[in-house]
Structure formats: structure tokens, C-alpha cells
Amino acid sequence: MLKTILFDLDGTLLPMEEPRFLEGYFGLLTRAMAPHGFDGKELVAVLWQGVAAMVANDGAKTNEAVFRDVFARAYPDRDADDALALLETFYRTDFNRAAACCGFNPAAGETVRELKRRGFSLVLASNPVFPRFAQEARLRWAGVDPADFSLFTSYENFSFSKPNPDYYRAILSVRGLAPDECLMVGNDAAEDATAAGEAGIPVFLLTDCLINRKGKDVTRWRRGSFPELMRVIDEATGN
Template sequence: MIKAVLFDMDATLLDINLTAFMGAYVADVSRILARISGKPTLAFGGAWARGYLAIANEVRTDGLTNLELFSATVERLTGVPVADPAIADAISCYERTVLPRRRGGLVGARPMEGGIAAIERAREMGLAVALATNPSFSQDCIRARMGWAGIADMPFARVSHMGNSTRLKPRARYYEEFVSALGLAPEECIMVGNDARRDFPHPDIGMPTAYVGHARPGRAAWSGRMSELADALPALVDRLNLAG
């Protein structure tokens, strides 16, 4: 029985040039860390990239959160303790006060057509809704992008971020941790996402995915545009419930 719908965010609920956003974000944070530490700005871009590679490593065996491993990696490479409260507070302040104004230009962030309607339809059906965005950013950074998507005030049962997740998509462990925190099993949830690789748990854990990207993956329980999902959701849930 389907009890929840999990939504990806970037290119699913949020129309965004993610490459442009990443470039602007890393450049901003690098300048902050350079001012704090006295080190060159260029010292941080590569370290930031290495931090992302560390948390995305498919053969990870640690029990650290993504934030803990990311921070430790950046500190090892730069000597700057980014987890120190004073430094973490400076980055958090930027993410809460400056980053929300960085949606324009090449970033071009705006709500995805049909995204809010799909969330509201799921809630009308009595289903829980949760934001299963790839947890490669801090909670404050994700909150800023939620504002761009027009979903900051939505009553999500859970929002994933670096600090509450120990793996990234598409690792099954990420999805298992996420649904366990909701008190649910994978087969009781529908994942909605646009990424044919990341939004399908690997290995398969029995969680159906509604695919809203440009491809038509055979393993999708439903494929179409985000603008079509709200109308399609009742029939999709009925079909999955009958099959279960």
C-alpha cells in the first residue's frame, strides 16, 4: 500500500541551471573561507570538489554523515576546520541571507511547472510527502533552493541534507535511511525524480519511481512531464496498490 510520495528537487520541483548554481555557490563560499583563513581563494575550489567526490564514493564503508566526511576532507586538504562553529556559522549566514538572492542570471531558478500541484494532489490523497533531494548540500543551502521552488512552507515529513544522511543517491542505503525515518518501507513509497540514474535506488529495493525527465526508462512505474503528474498520480497509486 502506497503511503508516501518522495520528491526530488533540482530539475523536478525546481527548474534550475544546476551547473551555474554550483559554480556561483562554490565561488562564494571559497571567497568566504579565503577571507577567514588568509589562504588564496583558489585553494578551496579543488578541495570542495574533492569533498563532493569523497561523499559520492560508491565503496564508502564509514558511518559518517555526508557533512562530517565532507568537512573532514576539506580540512585535510586545506587545513581550514570548516566544521568549527565560527566558520560553519559564517557559511550558514551566507546561505540564509545572501544565497536566496542568487537565483537570477545564468542560475535561472524558478518553480517547475506542475511541481506544487503534484505535491498538493498527493496530500489530497492522504499521502505523506517528503523531499528526497540528493543530500550533497547543507540544510540551509537546501532551504534556500526550496524557496526558489516555492515549497519552503510545504509540510514535508522529511527533507534530506548533508547533515542527516550518510550516503548520496542512488545508493540504496540513502533511500533505506530516508524511508526508515518516515517509519515506512521502500515499497510503501513512490519516488518522483528526473534523473534516470540517481532517482532509481541501486541496488533495487522495491521502491517504484515516477520518472519526470526526458528519457523513458523501462524500470519507471510511470513516465511523463512534471506538469502531468498531478493528474496521473491517483491512477498510478491505484495500479501500484493492486500490484502489491
């Protein structure tokens, strides 16, 4: 029986063209960090190194700890905790201006609220390479209330990342769920659909901002926009 809906965030609940978002995000970040002595190009390169390390994380430590290690190695003459505190300040303030680089689909918030009203448990299954407050910020940009979600995956509380199927298995373990009690909703054919499927979780591929870098055959998955998603859920629950 379907109990829990897992939602990706970027490109799913929050419409975006990834290159445009990254350009705006990194521009805001480098300008915010420049007064503290950080070279913009170097900082962006270090952030990508941190993301790569979190994606490769084998579960031995949290993604936050992995990212901190990368940052500490890249800036040995800086206090890593102080530097990460500066990043936290950015994510709580100037980062919100990156909302202008994203789209907005009112159906996202409407769908979340309706599923919550029906009694489904909702999980924000956004790749946990951001701190929780950055995940919450992007939800608000999408017109979604963070309080509607019973679990956020963020770099503080997860030790695996997409596209590792163990990321999805960890969600199942934390929530005490069987794969067939869940539905993963995402826009990335590899990170969302393929990886969740390898963990045994049924998938709905949201195609509004489809990412299919490897040219996968998407006809294997149920797919479409939010109205099609609701029809799939209705069928699964006998409505």
C-alpha cells in the first residue's frame, strides 16, 4: 500500500534550468565571500570538489563531514568552522536572491498540500549536498511549506548521495518503509528514476524539466506532469 511520496526538489518541485541557476547561485556566492578573502574561481572549484566527494561518500561519515574535510584541505590556513559559518550566513541571506533564477509552478505546492491532506507522509528526497536551511529555502521559493515534510535529506543527516541507490535505501531504513510503500517523484532519469528503481522504489518521472544526460529510454517509467502524477497516485490507492 502506498504510504509515502518522495519528492526531488530542483527541477521537480522547483522548476529550473540548471545552468542558469548555477550561474546565479555561484555569482551570488563569490560576491558574498570575496570580502572575506576568497577567490571566486578557486572557491567554486572547491565547492565542486566537495560535491564530488559527497557523491562518492561510502556512508562512513555524514556528507557535512566529508565537505568539511575537502574545505579544510583546500584552505589549510583558514579555520574550517569559521569558513563554513560564512557559508551558512550566505545560505540564510543572499542565497535567497537566486530564486530569481528559477521558475515557479503553482501545481507543485497544490500537489504537496493535497497529498498532505490525504494523509500521505512526504519526504524531501533532494540530493543531500546542501545544508538543511538551503533545502528549506528552495522549497519556499517553490511555494511549498517545509513543515509538510516528515523528513529532509540534507548534508547534515545523510551519508550517501544520488545517484547511489544506497541513498534511497537509507531513506527506507530511516522511515522503516518497504520499497513498494513509496513512490519517488523526480525529473532526472539517472539520479531519480534509475537509482530509486535500483533500490526497488516505484518511480514517477516528472518531465517538465526533464534531465536525461545519458539518453535513457524514459518510456519504461510512468511520467508526465503533476496532473498525471495525481492520476498515478489515485490508481495506486483505488481512488
